[in-house]
Structures are given as structure tokens and as C-alpha cells.
Amino acid sequence: MKKGLVIGITSISVIVVIASILLVTSPKSNVIETDKTLDNIVKPEKEEIQVENVLNNLKNTETNSSEIQKKYDELEKIDLENEYSPKPREWITSGPFQIDRSKYAIGEKIFLVLGGLGPEEKGQIAVMRPLNATHYSVYLTIPFDGAKKSAFNYYLEPQISKAKEICSVNDLTGKWTVVFRGTNYPNLNFEITKEVVPGTKIEPVC
Numbered sequence: 001m002k003k004g005l006v007i008g009i010t011s012i013s014v015i016v017v018i019a020s021i022l023l024v025t026s027p028k029s030n031v032i033e034t035d036k037t038l039d040n041i042v043k044p045e046k047e048e049i050q051v052e053n054v055l056n057n058l059k060n061t062e063t064n065s066s067e068i069q070k071k072y073d074e075l076e077k078i079d080l081e082n083e084y085s086p087k088p089r090e091w092i093t094s095g096p097f098q099i100d101r102s103k104y105a106i107g108e109k110i111f112l113v114l115g116g117l118g119p120e121e122k123g124q125i126a127v128m129r130p131l132n133a134t135h136y137s138v139y140l141t142i143p144f145d146g147a148k149k150s151a152f153n154y155y156l157e158p159q160i161s162k163a164k165e166i167c168s169v170n171d172l173t174g175k176w177t178v179v180f181r182g183t184n185y186p187n188l189n190f191e192i193t194k195e196v197v198p199g200t201k202i203e204p205v206c
Helices: 003-022 027-063 065-082
Strands: 092-096 097-099 103-106 110-114 121-130 135-144 152-158 174-181 188-196
Touching: 092 188, 097 174, 097 188, 135 152
Parallel strands: 103 188
Antiparallel strands: 092 097, 097 110, 110 152, 121 135, 121 174, 174 188
16 A cells, blocks of 8 residues: 555656646747747837937937028018008198008008198108107108208108118017108107018018
8 A cells, every 4th residue: 555655646746747847848938938038128129219219309400490490480471471461541641741651561661742842941851760669760861942842752661771770670660750850840650560561571680
């Protein structure tokens, strides 16, 4: 009985050992180990690719920043131009002096009409652009002398100009005034808005 029992126990032990070996060396176990190994290899590569893509994007952004700004400026200009539509003429009057509108777009001509000047009337038309809410700068002066010419027409187109220290559209927009020096005629006022006549150059110059 004891001999049979020993043989039985030995047989069971052999079976358990064989089963353990089969489990360890089974295809399923190999797949699991392979998957873990691939995960360890692939994940760092993905992370490296992502980091490389971010760095490339940053590099491209830095390289193209000036081009992006240029495109933005062009789109902004198009938006401003799309807002433009000519206003009807109003003909605002001060004595023998007239201007055709109270509001102008950037790039729009301002028509000034003089008619019926007396022979004794002599002076200057001073077109003043705004520097701030209370101060102005002389943009242009136009002499007149009724003894030589009692009527004439004149037009001007305020523009961005480095020589006149008008660096951008911000220096053009606002409420302008026309002063008639040498006379008692009241000033005429007009406004230049942010609207832009299509084709007008509005790039800053200083």
C-alpha cells in the first residue's frame, strides 16, 4: 500500500510539473510578454514624435510670424474697405466758403468751393487735423485774395505721410476743422472716419 501511494504521489507531482511547464511556455503567455515588450518600445517613440511635432510647429510659427501679421493686416484692410460707401454731398457753408460733406472716408477727396469773395477779403484757409481732443496741427494752408480772384475750387485728400508726421490711419481719423484766417467767418468742421476707399494705401510709414 505504501509503495502504491508513493507511486501515486510521484505521478501527481510529475503531472503538476508538466502542467506548470506547459502554462509557462504556452502561446498565450508568449503573446502577453510580447505585447508588454512592444508597449515599452512603442510608447516612447510616440512621445518623441509628438514632441518633435510640437517643436516643428513652434519653429514654423516663429518663421512665419511676419507673414501671419502681413495676412492679418491685409484682412483688416479688406474689412475696412468693405465698410465704405460714398455719402451724399451736403455742402456745408460758412460765408462764401463751402465743403461738400461733414464726414469723409480715408482716401476720399474733400472739395472746397469759394464763391463771391469781396475784393477786400484776403487771408488763408487753414485745414487743421486733430492731435487730440483739444489740440490741432496745420495740415494745409490755402491763400485767397478776393481782389485777384473772387471764386475758385480746391480739393484735398488727407493721406498718410511721413513728412507730415501722419504715420498711420489713427493720425487721420477724427474731427478736423477749417479756419478762415483774416476773416470773421465761423470755422467749418468735418470728420474723417475709419472707413476706407477701396485701393487706398493705409500701411503705416513710421
